[in-house]
Amino acid sequence: MSLASQMMDFFRRRSKAVQGGGEKALEKQVAMGKMTARERITTLLDRDSFHEYDLFVEHKCSDFNMDKKQLAADGVITGTGKIAGFPICIYAQDFTVAGGSLGLMHARKITKIMDHAMKLGLPLIGINDSGGARIQEGVNSLAGYGEIFFRNTQASGVIPQISVILGPCAGGAVYSPALTDFVFVVDNISKMFITGPEVIKTVLGEEISMEDLGGARVHTEITGNAHFFARSEIECFEQIKKLVTFIPWNNRKRPDSFPAKPPRAEFDIEKIIPLNPRQPYDVRDLIRALCDESDFFEIQEHWAANIVIGFARLNGDTVGIVGNQPLVLAGVLDVDSSDKAARFIRFCDAFNIPLITLVDLPGYLPGVDQEHAGVIRHGAKILYAYSEATVPKVTVILRKAYGGGYIAMCSRHLGADFVFAWPTAEIAVMGPEGAANIIFRTDIAAADDPEAMRQEKVREYTEKFANPYIAAANGHVDAVIGPHETRDFLIHAIEISRDKHEPRPEKKHGIPPF
Amino acid sequence: MEESTEFTAFVIDDSEYPTRLTKKFMRRTPYAKPDPRRILAFIPGVIQDIIVQPGQRVKWGDSLLILEAMKMRNDVTAPHDGTIKAVHVKKNERVMKNQLLIEFD
Numbered sequence: 130m131s132l133a134s135q136m137m138d139f140f141r142r143r144s145k146a147v148q149g150g151g152e153k154a155l156e157k158q159v160a161m162g163k164m165t166a167r168e169r170i171t172t173l174l175d176r177d178s179f180h181e182y183d184l185f186v187e188h189k190c191s192d193f194n195m196d197k198k199q200l201a202a203d204g205v206i207t208g209t210g211k212i213a214g215f216p217i218c219i220y221a222q223d224f225t226v227a228g229g230s231l232g233l234m235h236a237r238k239i240t241k242i243m244d245h246a247m248k249l250g251l252p253l254i255g256i257n258d259s260g261g262a263r264i265q266e267g268v269n270s271l272a273g274y275g276e277i278f279f280r281n282t283q284a285s286g287v288i289p290q291i292s293v294i295l296g297p298c299a300g301g302a303v304y305s306p307a308l309t310d311f312v313f314v315v316d317n318i319s320k321m322f323i324t325g326p327e328v329i330k331t332v333l334g335e336e337i338s339m340e341d342l343g344g345a346r347v348h349t350e351i352t353g354n355a356h357f358f359a360r361s362e363i364e365c366f367e368q369i370k371k372l373v374t375f376i377p378w379n380n381r382k383r384p385d386s387f388p389a390k391p392p393r394a395e396f397d398i399e400k401i402i403p404l405n406p407r408q409p410y411d412v413r414d415l416i417r418a419l420c421d422e423s424d425f426f427e428i429q430e431h432w433a434a435n436i437v438i439g440f441a442r443l444n445g446d447t448v449g450i451v452g453n454q455p456l457v458l459a460g461v462l463d464v465d466s467s468d469k470a471a472r473f474i475r476f477c478d479a480f481n482i483p484l485i486t487l488v489d490l491p492g493y494l495p496g497v498d499q500e501h502a503g504v505i506r507h508g509a510k511i512l513y514a515y516s517e518a519t520v521p522k523v524t525v526i527l528r529k530a531y532g533g534g535y536i537a538m539c540s541r542h543l544g545a546d547f548v549f550a551w552p553t554a555e556i557a558v559m560g561p562e563g564a565a566n567i568i569f570r571t572d573i574a575a576a577d578d579p580e581a582m583r584q585e586k587v588r589e590y591t592e593k594f595a596n597p598y599i600a601a602a603n604g605h606v607d608a609v610i611g612p613h614e615t616r617d618f619l620i621h622a623i624e625i626s627r628d629k630h631e632p633r634p635e636k637k638h639g640i641p642p643f
Numbered sequence: 644m645e646e647s648t649e650f651t652a653f654v655i656d657d658s659e660y661p662t663r664l665t666k667k668f669m670r671r672t673p674y675a676k677p678d679p680r681r682i683l684a685f686i687p688g689v690i691q692d693i694i695v696q697p698g699q700r701v702k703w704g705d706s707l708l709i710l711e712a713m714k715m716r717n718d719v720t721a722p723h724d725g726t727i728k729a730v731h732v733k734k735n736e737r738v739m740k741n742q743l744l745i746e747f748d
Contacts, residue, residue: 332713333687334737351667409650409662434665458668459653459660465667491655497674531656563656 146184146201150225158225163296163318164362166206166223169256173366174210174219181208183241188234193265200226203235204259207242209251212373215385218246221256224296228260231302235263236273243280250379252289254369257306258296274301281308286479288379291369294319294355295362299343307354310476311372311428314345314355315365321348321355353432353465371426375440375447376480383481384447393423398612406528406553406595409455412437412487415527416450419443419616425450428473433465438473440482444620449477452487453538455528462534463494464507471510471641478518483623486515486539489527491560493534508537509642515543517639521626523619526550526597526606531559541605546629547622549615550597550606561591679722680747684738688712693734695745699727707745710738719744 130138149155149165158165164172170179186203188195204226209218220239222229239255246253262270284290285308292306293313297320306312306321314321322343329335329342341347348355357372359365377384396418401410417423420441427439435458438451451470453460477484493499493508515522515537523546524539535556541548550556558564565586566573576582600606610618650661691709695701701721708730710717725747732744 334689335687335739407658407660409660455660455662457663458665459655459662461655491658491660495655496671498671559656560658562658566657 143184149201149223150227154225163224163258165225166221166256166258169293169295169362169366170206170208170210170219170221172363173254173369174212174217175214179208179210179219181206183207183238186234186238188232188263188266190232190263190266190269192267195265198227200232202226203232203238204229205231205235205238207238209242209245212370215252215373215378216249217252217254217373218242218249219254219256222259222296224258224260227263229258229296230260230263231270231273232263232266233269233273236270236277239273240276240280243277243284246288247280247284250288250381252291252373252376252378253284253309254291254293255305255309256293256295257298257302259302260297261300261302271301274305277305278308281305285310286380286475289376289480291372293365293369294321294345295365296320297339299323299325303354311357312348312355313357313359313365313369314348315359315362316345318362319345319348319355349429350431353429353469356428358431372440375426375442376482380479380481387421387442387445389442389445390421392418392420392616396423398615402527402551402553402612406555409459411456412452412454412460412489415487416441416452419619420448420450421445429469433463433469435460435463436466436470438470443485443616443623446623447482448485448619448623449473449482450485450487451539453490453534455489458494460490461492461494462490462508462511462537463499464502464504467504467507467509467511467537471514474511474514474518478514478520481520483521483523483626484515484518484539485619485623486522486524486545487527488524488530488535488538490531490534490538491529492532506642508533511537512543513639513641515539515545517633517641518544519629519631519633521623521629522546523622523626524548525615525619526554526556528553528555529560530554530556532557541607544631546626547608547618548606549608549610549618550600551612551615552597552609554597554600554606554609555595556597556600556606557594561587561595564594565590680725680728681743682707682719682722682745682747684710684740684742684744686710686712686717687740688717688738690732690734690736690738690744691716693730693732695727695730697727697729701725701727708732710744721747723747 184202188203205222207220220242290309291311292309299322303321320339320343326337326342349358357368398418401414416425425441435454437454522539539545569586573579573583597606597609601609651664653660653662689711691711693708694706702724705721707719710719728746728748730745
């Protein structure tokens with residue numbers, strides 16, 4: 130064969146393989162409002178940066194006439210490329226090829242690119258769009274899933290793992306995204322569930338649509354399984370591009386530094402906190418008043434909104450921010466908000482991202498439903514995560530820091546490196562009303578005018594304890610600072626903590642209250 | 644998206660905080676003390692068979708009905724001695740979790 134004919138043969142083979150499931154299937158994909166797997170990769174990655182591998186991989190199944198079926202690239206595209214100059218490993222399931230179903234070779238392509246990502250120390254992005262296991266391949270397809278889950282777990286805390294759900298992701302398949310760090314979903318396109326509407330109907334008689342069972346809104350608002358919600362695939366890719374700039378390639382690196390920029394003028398820190406200590410405000414405005422360019426990249430915005438988590442930059446460097454949100458449920462800790470914060474803290478700790486905690490909470494959410502849902506175990510996760518973290522930890526107590534909530538929110542006692550408090554801080558076992566009612570119960574009951582007595586005792590307690598100075602006198606707070614000084618104190622604290630070294634007892638791993 | 648936009652007074656340790664409530668918080672079911680006289684479905688399923696009738700005396704451990712769920716026939720037994728006051732389900736009826744099945748006197 131001449132070189133020319135070899136090249137012709139090669140081009141013919143390649144052009145056939147990149148056709149995926151063929152023209153009709155591709156048209157169907159577009160008709161569903163979805164991009165094709167290849168379009169997704171080229172839209173997400175920097176122009177011409179994608180390099181594909183394993184295009185000619187074929188399945189080995191011969192049962193059920195599968196030997197007569199050729200599946201282009203076995204239904205998944207794998208390769209490496211760059212996002213905003215950052216190198217990444219990526220795979221995208223191709224729904225046009227046998228419904229993106231996962232057979233053994235399909236899975237082996239995924240595990241191969243995962244192994245690359247681990248060896249090269251690069252983030253992994255997985256685009257999921259699959260009908261599930263390739264049933265013809267039987268247990269081999271289950272083996273494929275298992276091999277992926279195993280690698281997701283090995284890679285956890287070593288390289289950032291991002292899952293993008295752009296189609297169905299059902300049954301066992303959902304466990305790969307669940308094991309990864311960030312899950313992106315798109316309205317009307319993403320569907321995630323363990324058992325689908327049909328099974329639920331036959332077994333339990335409950336009728337529900339796929340969207341209501343496991344659509345994008347469900348997972349961003351109700352379950353917390355997803356971290357980012359987008360209205361379109363394009364918006365979703367923009368979110369991923371932004372996320373990548375905040376995180377390092379792997380756990381041996383720091384996130385990249387950017388030029389330092391001041392917060393925008395419209396976020397005036399002096400004007401955000403209301404004069405009345407009980408009035409709510411949006412803690413995100415406060416974060417924007419503190420961080421570079423007032424650019425706060427929020428995570429899980431719509432779930433457990435009583436706590437706010439996300440990335441921002443201080444003086445050009447990435448920080449992870451955890452803040453109680455007085456605007457929602459008075460900013461209490463509960464089952465969901467504890468889970469949300471704890472996982473984020475562990476991500477930051479694993480990937481060398483300093484933690485900033487903004488405290489303003491009245492405590493834990495009371496209620497039978499919370500207690501019976503195991504708020505003890507869930508609440509303990511946040512204590513565990515903060516105590517375990519060895520990245521620089523800086524805490525600012527803004528207003529209320531009561532009881533167990535004070536301890537949990539990265540207090541000095543859980544190993545905060547620096548604890549600052551505003552003059553408005555109230556660090557106490559509980560709020561003045563509750564405390565006065567208990568301490569002065571007999572005085573109040575014995576008084577001629579119990580209500581007047583109660584008011585007086587509340588005032589007395591407030592004056593004595595509702596301030597940061599007792600905590601400061603005991604060294605639990607390092608400095609009482611004004612709001613206008615906060616950014617400077619934070620930047621300095623992070624800067625001097627760059628080489629922080631805090632050894633922990635040697636162990637295989639801890640046993641967090643999962 | 645998740646929370647209401649109205650501020651509600653939220654009381655924690657006798658202090659009142661105006662704040663927004665989440666849908667999840669508003670939808671929570673108030674606690675009800677379990678009533679041993681009311682036998683509820685512990686799992687959603689289909690009533691395969693009803694063994695007792697109103698007025699019948701039963702002893703602890705006697706079968707009351709068979710609730711099929713997840714392909715298993717669950718023998719629902721009396722949690723204590725007593726008299727059946729009412730049977731609230733029919734044979735082949737599909738029941739939801741925590742639906743009232745049988746009442747004791």
